Amino acid sequence: MNKLAKVQNNGSLVNNDRRTDFSTWSSWIDNLFNNDLPVLTMSNFNTGMTLPKVNIWETADSFYVDMAIPGMKKEDFSIDLDNQILSISSEKSVEHEENQKHYTRREFGYESFKRTFNLPESVEETKIEASYKNGILNIQLPKKEEAKRKPPRTISIS
Template sequence: MSNLVSVLKNGSLSNTNSNANFPSMSNWLDDIFNRDLPSVFTSNFNTGISLPKVNIKETADTFMVEMAIPGFKKSDFHLELDNQVLSISTETKEENEHKEENYTRREFGYSSFKRTFNLPESVNDEKINANYKDGILSILLPKKEEAKQKPARSIKVS
């Protein structure tokens, strides 16, 4: 098969296949991987947490990062600051074993995530504070004094 690339009138590229009776390799792979799998294969597949959503709020004095991550302990979180990059991660492993007379059933679970944020130069990295309460991880990123927004003031004309 030969694939030709033609330029359309609007300047975009279009792939054309000289033998239209056969699907292209990418279409064939898409069909395989996008096909619905039987529930036997998907019932307990990838039950770990997905990447948590983040809310970021800026005030005159701080940035506030909030992540909804229920079901963890404070000790499960790892926060690191390296060269103005804040990394937030967690990793949990679970193993259950149930023994009966004729069989043993073992279940293993693993979930993890890692989010990274490039912090602006205006953040005072010496005073970053994190709190985990009611399933919400809150990280307070105070601004440096020179970066804080100053209130409006009147200037007297002389």
């Protein structure tokens, strides 16, 4: 069987024989959505909504979730805990009016996001704290006493 190949601008070869790309039904479906329908799968469904960047880190006593969300107020956030699922969301509508000499221009906007995190059982749910300062939402998730790392110790031999 003769295989067709195309040379891209960067010099790499691309296989044009699509029959070799679909060894199984699932790979054919993946290829269909990833390569053949980019207009549908890459459309602007999220227009007006962005997900904030998140840093998650751990110390011996706690887990931390830091989210970069500038331009908000602490009242704009909702933080909920339900069955060890932490949900952080925000909804904010923006209205701006500009008066010119002959007309008035009004702009409306709406921003929202929701992030959820599955918490480990080692989190002490009653002691979770959150703060918002300089555009960073910080959530501290203290560990239960039995889950905290113990300091190393030397065991003597008898």
